[in-house]
Amino acid sequence: MRKSQKSISGIVLIAILFFTGIFTSNAQTKKDVGLQLYSLRELLPKDVKGTLEKVSQAGYTQVELYGFNIKDQFWGLTPVELRKILDEYHLKPISGHFNMTPYFETGDEAELKAAIDAAKILGLKYVTIPWLESDVRNSAADYISVAKKLNYAGKRCKEAGLRLAYHNHDFEFIRYGNETGMDILLKNTDKALVDFEMDIYWVIRSGLQPYALFKANPGRFAMWHIKDMDKSDPHLNTEIGAGTIDYKAIFKHAKLSGMKYFFVEHESNYKPDMIGSIQQSNRFIKQQILK
Template sequence: MKTLIYIILFVNSFVSFAQENYRLSSQKDRLRQYSGQWVSAMNPSTDSVAKFPEIKMSSMNNFNNHSLTVEVFQKDNSNQYNPILYEIIGYDRVTDTVFAAGHNVQGAFFTGKGTFSSEKKWSMQDRDLNGNKTMKVDFNFQNNTDVILEGFDKNNNSLWKTRYIKNNPKNKNIGIQLVSVHDDMLKNPEQTLIQLGRMGYSYVETFVYKEGGFYGQSPEQFKVMVEKSRMKFLGSMTFFDPEDKNDDTAINSWWNKTIQDHKKAGVEYLSTSNSKLKGIKTIKELQEYCNYYNKVGKLCMENGLKFVYHNHADEFLKVEGVTVYDYFLQNTNPEYVYFQSDLYWMHVGGVNPVHYFKTYPNRFISWHVKDYKELGESGKIDFKDIFNYQKISGVQYILSEVEAYSFPPLFSVNLAWEYIYYELLK
């Protein structure tokens, strides 16, 4: 099966979801909002995009995110796209300004200099190579995936106005755990999902299954909302841990309803984790959990779903000399129970995930890829090496977590997409 790469930014269930009001303070960080693949909207007053947009733009990061290589293409009468502009836009640390140098299809070269007056507003003054002012361009970011541009002549008369909508590629099948943008989802789930789809995400995974629905939506409603954003509702984290693991009546009652609700939503798998492992003292208790997971996994399989166990760090504690995670792997039925390796929590737990992939090949249907801050920033986890072991692990869904933010969450999850797409999945 073709590997489905799924980014998930997940904070475990006992962590507070309160997020600080992070801001983009530096010119360099603000400029990164302009990275990605963009297309023009039908007109500046709407974010609707035609099947064949008039303009396509590629804006790629260079040199540790200090500059962008920008190429602009225009549609001709046969719906082919031809280059019309090429430029480098960068951040200059010495002057703390944004600069540009480029040329158009007629061969006219120009330079530009400007600043962000706020997180959302950026102005650039262009000049020809004789130093004469040519055009001023104002950029007004509506959000992380929507920016309005307007050009003015030297007398400040408007020359043109256009709107770019981010349209990053989905060919590497990257997804996201919606806990990463939990507050945004609570405020406006539809618009948040639209932004995520434009960033290049292909799938979502939830953790908020409650009263038979998701974010106040029925399973059918939420499925439609996700698909409208050009994504798929792929998976859901669910939590039910009965005191009596032999109470089949309670187990079947809760899980059968949960499974049916998720089938209506069109998901492929249900996942769970265990926050009670520190209290386990005997192998008998571990075996009771294995028996329970096998029951749930069998129910899921019989209903066309997969059941996935997600680890944190406590799985690498020992009970009567046996590592909990190894016991779970050895005593659950591979036909019923899949495993979701959380690479960050494995690192915290002091183990190398590659060891587990080699020891238990084909048991790990998915990974969670999380760092101590934004993905790839800490330097503590060698993600590039770990990604060499996708095949032996049996991974189908690769999930990433961001638990601590340096930037606004929607900005950070865009950085996460870029890291996975450009650095790990070359």
């Protein structure tokens, strides 16, 4: 082979590896749609196996868990037992919402440790903080304290081969002087230790736009919750594509935000029912957003 041919071949090979790397590093492929299982909270505790089968049949390939506690684990199932069911229906668990109220209130690490242990067994990538009780979020100083605890928990997760994420509602956008609680969390958490899961519905319901947060904090929002806002009552959800949130436009900023995974979440106003609702949302996403 001539030197020039070798050079060209080398360039081609590098290009192939480069683009392959881009696509393989994209954690959620175009065919993957995730579901936050809290959407089916009335069904799961009664029939975990049957409900997860319906999630798979509805077209979902990734899930985010909820409901863990030290005593009952996941609806009476151990992480080992739950993983077996998820594997059976080809559902990849990416993240879990783990309540850690005692940790944020008193520094008790029991639930943090239990969450990390469960996450490792399940093969999760993220341990996600879903909620803060009102007694730990009443001032800028409170949010600085929360940020410190997030950094510590993030360090513990990183040591275990996991990532920590924080999920917002609307209360994080209350202002304390010139900053919101969310501003304080983003500014005072270590990017190397703490990611964020943006609940887009709550951002918009708070009167803000996701793009503004993405632009101000590029790469921080590794996960999204997507749920739509009912056209007649913004306090209610509706199926993706049936409401007022323009997800086609928002998804154009996925790279800027740092999004690797997204999860459909539906909390109210299911049409025609819970399973029918997640089916409709999945269909719209695949046909209109990920096409």
